[in-house]
Amino acid sequence: MIFGTTIIAVKRGEQVAIGGDGQVTLGNNTIMKERACKIRKLYNDQVLAGFAGSVADALTLFDKFERRLDEYRGNLLRAAVELAREWRLDRMLRRLEALLVVADREHLLIISGSGEVIEPDDGIAAAGSGAPYALAAARALLRHTSLEATCIVHSALEIAASICVYTNDFITVEKI
Numbered sequence: 005m006i007f008g009t010t011i012i013a014v015k016r017g018e019q020v021a022i023g024g025d026g027q028v029t030l031g032n033n034t035i036m037k038e039r040a041c042k043i044r045k046l047y048n049d050q051v052l053a054g055f056a057g058s059v060a061d062a063l064t065l066f067d068k069f070e071r072r073l074d075e076y077r078g079n080l081l082r083a084a085v086e087l088a089r090e091w092r093l094d095r096m097l098r099r100l101e102a103l104l105v106v107a108d109r110e111h112l113l114i115i116s117g118s119g120e121v122i123e124p125d126d127g128i129a130a131a132g133s134g135a136p137y138a139l140a141a142a143r144a145l146l147r148h149t150s151l152e153a154t155c156i157v158h159s160a161l162e163i164a165a166s167i168c169v170y171t172n173d174f175i176t177v178e179k180i
Contacts, residue, residue, distance in 0.1 A: 010134030015127035021153035026174030056132030057102030092119035134168035
């Protein structure tokens, strides 16, 4: 399990939102930073991306993913599959400890170093130590409210922060 953060993405209708908390944790018990931003807009603000795991590893993956997006002219699926393939096969990249959650208006994906590119069935993706809490909250809100994706993401992160010690309430949300 990737510790130290919570990332959640929700697709509802035409709106896609992704959010993350701001906590950076060193080891199992030291908060190093409370206001980190783990969410980015990529490819002319058409793609959202968030990470859980080692910051340096995730930034390396963001850069590689952004290059793949440029190479495949914004084709999210192709860029994700190629990144996952490279990540799994490259001896140095294989050691990176992070997960990426990426989305555009059509797709929402989780990308891992084991070569996984997963598109959830319900339009909700989560990563990090608070992922189970945020995922459960987002599922309930999506099913039982008419809230917009950004509100669902923000509320799910607030709920996760109230439960998970590796998640705080400094929340960043981006939408497309």
